[in-house]
Amino acid sequence: MSAQTKEQLSTSESLLADIAIKAQLADYSPVKGCMVIRPYGYAIWERIKSILDQMIKDTGHENCYFPMLVPESFLQKEAEHVEGFAPECAVVTHAGGKELTEKYVLRPTSETIINHMFAKWIESYRDLPMKLNQWANVVRWEMRTRLFMRTSEFLWQEGHTCHSTWDEAQEETLTMLGVYKTLLQDYLAVPVESGKKTESEKFAGAESTYTVEALMRDGKALQAGTSHNLSQNFAKAFGTQFTNENNQLEFAYQTSWGVSTRLIGAVVMGHHDDVGLMLPPEIAPYQVVIIPILKKNKDNSEILEASKVIEQELHALGIRTKLDNRETISQGIKFNEYEQKGVPLRLVVGARDLEQGMLELHRRDTQSKHKEIARKGIAELVAGWLKQIQTDIYNRALEFRAGHTTTVTNLEELAAALDKPGGFARCMWNGDIKLEKILKDKHKATIRCMPDETKLDSSKDPCVLSGKVSGDNTEILIARAY
RNA sequence: CGGGGUGUGGCUCAGCUUGGUAGAGCGCUUCGCUUGGGACGAAGAGGUCGUAGGUUCAAAUCCUGCCACCCCGACCA
Numbered sequence: 001m002s003a004q005t006k007e008q009l010s011t012s013e014s015l016l017a018d019i020a021i022k023a024q025l026a027d028y029s030p031v032k033g034c035m036v037i038r039p040y041g042y043a044i045w046e047r048i049k050s051i052l053d054q055m056i057k058d059t060g061h062e063n064c065y066f067p068m069l070v071p072e073s074f075l076q077k078e079a080e081h082v083e084g085f086a087p088e089c090a091v092v093t094h095a096g097g098k099e100l101t102e103k104y105v106l107r108p109t110s111e112t113i114i115n116h117m118f119a120k121w122i123e124s125y126r127d128l129p130m131k132l133n134q135w136a137n138v139v140r141w142e143m144r145t146r147l148f149m150r151t152s153e154f155l156w157q158e159g160h161t162c163h164s165t166w167d168e169a170q171e172e173t174l175t176m177l178g179v180y181k182t183l184l185q186d187y188l189a190v191p192v193e194s195g196k197k198t199e200s201e202k203f204a205g206a207e208s209t210y211t212v213e214a215l216m217r218d219g220k221a222l223q224a225g226t227s228h229n230l231s232q233n234f235a236k237a238f239g240t241q242f243t244n245e246n247n248q249l250e251f252a253y254q255t256s257w258g259v260s261t262r263l264i265g266a267v268v269m270g271h272h273d274d275v276g277l278m279l280p281p282e283i284a285p286y287q288v289v290i291i292p293i294l295k296k297n298k299d300n301s302e303i304l305e306a307s308k309v310i311e312q313e314l315h316a317l318g319i320r321t322k323l324d325n326r327e328t329i330s331q332g333i334k335f336n337e338y339e340q341k342g343v344p345l346r347l348v349v350g351a352r353d354l355e356q357g358m359l360e361l362h363r364r365d366t367q368s369k370h371k372e373i374a375r376k377g378i379a380e381l382v383a384g385w386l387k388q389i390q391t392d393i394y395n396r397a398l399e400f401r402a403g404h405t406t407t408v409t410n411l412e413e414l415a416a417a418l419d420k421p422g423g424f425a426r427c428m429w430n431g432d433i434k435l436e437k438i439l440k441d442k443h444k445a446t447i448r449c450m451p452d453e454t455k456l457d458s459s460k461d462p463c464v465l466s467g468k469v470s471g472d473n474t475e476i477l478i479a480r481a482y
Numbered sequence: 483c484g485g486g487g488u489g490u491g492g493c494u495c496a497g498c499u500u501g502g503u504a505g506a507g508c509g510c511u512u513c514g515c516u517u518g519g520g521a522c523g524a525a526g527a528g529g530u531c532g533u534a535g536g537u538u539c540a541a542a543u544c545c546u547g548c549c550a551c552c553c554c555g556a557c558c559a
Contacts, residue, residue, distance in 0.1 A: 014553085032551080088558070109559090143483085143557055150558070203559095223559060260559055293518055332519040350518055360518080369519095444555095482559095 015218065017147045019268050023277040023341045026147055033145035033152035037261070040341060043285035044264055045155065049135065051187050051282070052157065052259070055179050061131040061159060066113050068137070069104040074112035078237040081111065084204020088140045090152075106139040111205065111230070111256055114160045115238035122162060122252060125244050129168065131161040148265030149222070149482045156260035162252040164244065166231060169253035173229040176257040177210045180225035188263060189280035189394040190214045190270045191401055192224060193424070193477055195449030200436055206256075207231035213448045213477065215401045216269035219422025221448050221479035224266050227257035265482075270397055277342030278365055280393050281386040286322040288314060288382055289338045293350035294327050307349045310359075313379040319386065339364060344389050345382060365389050365396070405477075407455070409462055411438070418443050418480065427464035428456055428473040435465045439478060448477045 020026050025041030028034075037045065053063070069092060076082045085108045092104040107113065114132070122130060139153045159176060163169040177194055184190045192212040202209035206228035214224045234240065235251035244250050271278040281287045292307040294300045307323055314321040322343075324334055331348075338346055348360035357375045362368070363385070373381065404423025408414040417425045429435060429447070439445045454475045462469050 028551090084558090138559090140558070142559095144553095144555090154559075156559075226559070258559070262559055295517065330517065330519085330521075332517090332521080334519095336520050348518075352518070 014146070015272075016149065016265065016269055019272055019276050020147050023268075025264065025268070025277075028147075031152070033142065035147055035151050037155075040285060041264060044267070044279070044283055045261060047283040047285065048183070048188070048263055049157070052179075052183050053135070055183065056133050056157070056159065059175060059179060061133045061161070063134060064132050065134050065136065066107075066110050066117070068107055070107050070110070070113045072103040072105050074116060075105055077112065078205045078234055080233075081205035081237075085109070085140075088142060090139050090141050107136075108138055108140045109256075109258075110134070110136070110138075110158055111160065111234050112238070115234045115240050115254075118160075118162055118235075118252065118254075119238050119240045122240060122242050125164045125242055128162055128164045128242060128252065129172070131159070131172070133157060133159040146265075146482070148268065149262055151261075154260045154262065156258050158258040159256060161255045162235075162240065163255070164242065164250070164253070166229075166253050169231065169255050170229050172255045173208075173210060173227045173257070176255070177212065177225075177227040180212045180227065180257075180259055183259070184212055184214065184224055184263075184266070185394065187280070187282040188267050188270070189282070189390060189397060190224065190266050191394065191398045193449060193451045193453070195451040195477070197226075197449055198436065198447050198476075200433065201446065203228045203256075205230065205233055207233060211449050213479075214266050214270060215397075215404060215423050215479070216266070216482070217272060217400060218269065219404055219480070220269075221424065221477075221481040222262070222266050222269070223448070223481065224263060225257070225259040228255060230254040230256060269482075271342070271393055273367075275367065276340035278393065279342035279344060281344045281390045284320065284342070284344055286320045286343060287386055288319055288321045288345045288347055289334075289343045290314075290321060290323045290347045290349060291331055291334050291338075292323075292325055293331055293348065294325070296327065300327070303349060303351055303354070306354055310347065310349065310375075310378060314382060317379045317383050319379065319382060335362075339367075344386060347378070347382070361385070363389065365393055407461075408464060410464060410467060414464055414478065415443060418445055418478070423479060424448070425478040426451075426455060427476060427478070428458060428461045428469075429476045430463040430466050430468065430470060430473050432465055438465075443480070445478050445480045448479050448481060450474050450476050 024038050026035045026037050029036050089108055090106045093100060135157050137153055137155050141152055142150050145151050161172050181192055181194050184192045192214050194212050197209040197211055208229045210227045211223050212225045214222045216222055231253060232251040234254055240252045241249050242252055268277060290307050290311055292303045304325055311321050311323045342364060344364050346362040353359055359373045359375050361370045361373045404421045406417035406421055407426045408417050414425050456475045458471050458473050463473050
């Protein structure tokens with residue numbers, strides 16, 4: 001059964017699946033739309049998780065855990081929320097050999113159950129702000145799934161906060177958007193456009209949604225993280241109230257925000273070449289792989305010993321290192337394996353070079369081999385190179401995006417831009433939702449966001465739809481998306 | 483749910499038109515020989531051909547139903 005599944009996938013033309021499976025990040029599970037995250041893929045997730053977890057704590061949040069099962073009735077309390085999520089919920093109807101009187105939903109997100117508890121825990125303005133986060137799995141029964149980008153079950157972090165004023169909630173929303181931007185750009189080396197979503201694209205139940213949008217190498221945009229200002233919507237639905245300084249009962253102002261294992265998809269589709277995956281050093285499970293050139297049936301102890309010493313030197317500088325001293329596998333196979341896995345640097349330790357105090361270093365991002373690297377001071381050299389690679393990979397992605405962003409002033413130019421370079425089309429918009437319908441029907445595209453970093457001039461650049469110039473027009477980014 | 487496609491050793495597939503009881507390459511195991519970019523040779527292990535039924539002396543092959551998965555679309559982090 002699973003054999004068939006694998007077979008189908010390898011035949012498929014999905015570059016994403018091809019890279020992810022070859023790099024041993026994940027594999028398909030027996031359950032439709034679900035994936036098994038393999039150790040190498042999970043190690044990347046753990047890197048991302050530990051980096052982000054620290055940032056979440058540094059911004060004053062506490063981790064907690066809410067249960068996976070949510071009473072079905074909870075979902076229905078917030079009108080827009082039910083409408084948005086009900087179709088994709090998996091529901092538990094039986095337990096303990098009996099049909100349940102109240103069905104349980106496998107959480108698609110936790111606003112409802114968390115608000116149920118917020119309502120209980122919050123009484124006074126003195127209890128605010130309450131800033132929680134949880135690392136969890138969620139289930140969304142999507143009609144079409146894609147490895148990492150959209151799986152029926154995925155891992156994520158969801159932050160949920162309560163505040164006493166709208167302004168404070170708004171500030172929180174933008175703070176976390178900034179955290180995501182930093183995570184993506186400084187660690188995953190994925191440049192993002194941050195901005196607000198349009199009404200039709202916002203989270204079901206939110207007042208407004210902010211997003212970080214990345215551009216993948218196939219020209220598609222990816223919503224890499226979202227931060228929502230929920231205002232009082234859920235508080236009203238769940239009775240999350242507090243008494244303010246004036247002894248008046250008020251509904252709490254809330255936010256929620258999340259990023260998921262989709263981030264791994266962003267890395268895969270954001271950084272790869274013909275060989276396979278290319279990992280930014282910051283999130284690579286191991287940043288350097290040491291491969292000793294071993295001879296079968298000969299005494300390799302000297303080479304192995306030298307390799308171990310080098311490994312220790314790298315460890316001492318905090319460099320994540322893997323020494324592959326398997327004697328049963330040729331180095332050619334190893335070279336290939338680690339290239340597919342995207343390990344940033346490969347250090348080759350051979351008898352010949354070692355005699356001359358030299359090593360061979362190979363950069364994954366440029367696929368360049370550097371012989372005659374001095375053995376002495378190797379750890380410092382490697383540390384420097386890793387920093388350089390991190391920067392170079394980011395710049396490579398940034399360059400790609402620049403080459404795939406086109407400013408357009410009318411629908412013809414827009415249509416052309418979405419096809420020819422692909423990627424983002426930047427333009428002004430008068431807010432008429434007709435545009436979104438045209439995009440969807442004719443171009444399979446959407447408005448990704450109204451970017452924070454604007455490049456156009458509302459006093460000169462016309463609306464892409466009406467052709468009119470107006471100070472009321474908004475700048476937008478359009479793209480086909482995952 | 484609509485359109486298209488696929489189910490045969492671990493993987494990729496051939497065989498099916500013209501039924502005769504299953505093959506190749508890769509991978510795996512052992513031995514030999516090699517070893518600074520996916521070596522080579524020899525021997526070997528491994529499949530109730532997605533599933534249920536039908537036709538037939540005989541079904542991977544023909545017929546019918548069912549199931550699963552993949553791709554495209556509607557939906558979405």
